[in-house]
Amino acid sequence: MRNTEETEGFDGEASNTSMISGASSPYQPTTEPVHSRNVLGGIRCDMEYLKSHFGILKAVEVALALIAFICIETITNCSPCGAIYLFEFVSCSALIVTGVLLLIFSLNLHTKVPHVNWSLTDLINTAVSTLFFFVASVVLAAINHKTGSEIAALIFGFLVMCVYGVNAFLALRRWRMGDAHSGPLQTNEYIRARTASRGEVEARPELQ
Template sequence: MRTTEDAEGFDGEASNTSMISGASSPYQPTTEPVLSRNVLGGISCFVVTGVLLLIFCLNLHTKVPHVNWSLTDLVNTAASTFFFFLSSLVLACINHNTGAEIAAVIFGFLVTGVYGVNSFLAVRRWRRGNGCQGAAQTSEYMRARTASRGEMEARPELA
């Protein structure tokens, strides 16, 4: 016949009744649960920048002339600079001095610097008006120049 101690478990194993009743058991969790983190902010900057890079590399921006691509690039890089700087600053302030957090702060400020330089270049490009509108003006200039050459050849007295 078994005693109540034997009914709890035998051979050093915990029984189901001790787990359900909430009694102290050697199978208690030893780590704290990890809270889910929202990584959408950093990934969205990466995706938007990647899409714009693809559009510019494949010259797709010339196919859509009614979008001011210089301003679009300027807004993307300026917003990314601001958000990366803000998130790096917050992480630097609440840093727990772990290796991963220190690396994240360093790379965050490096990315902020790169986006900052790109923002500066985007402002210069936007002020010059070197967007898709500039490409349209260049093609009109070339068409007018070609037409004027044809007129000059048709009138030999001007040559």
């Protein structure tokens, strides 16, 4: 009986000791999940941006560039093909770059990299896309075979060029104003994220 009691006593002491050591251990299992929740929690769909002028213009640019790319891809015979290849490259590049920017802005991923001037990035993209679509559409208008696909691609090329032009004008005005709307918002969100992170570390001194 005594051996049993002693064994139970040792077991109880061992259990208490393991609980105490587990509580004071610096390797807490909640360290990584907390960090993961903070990272995933910052990714959300920004409906206000999608409803704004810039969000609507971005969506229209992606749609028109996609239609123009599909129209130019349906052309099977061409001679010469330089104008078609140029238009194909411009429409595909604009579709990819603008689509990525739309995804970044609509999910607030740009707030994760506050050191990048996103207003200037948007301005450069829209200005370059406007110029490239203008050149590609003019060349395609000068060198084409009057087919339905070429005419459709030409129409959508000039349409998306106009939309990019409007977006470039608005982006230039926002950039000249010093990004009064997006800049403070990005900075404030970045400061709040850093403050929350520091608060968690101070509340848990074993992580320091």
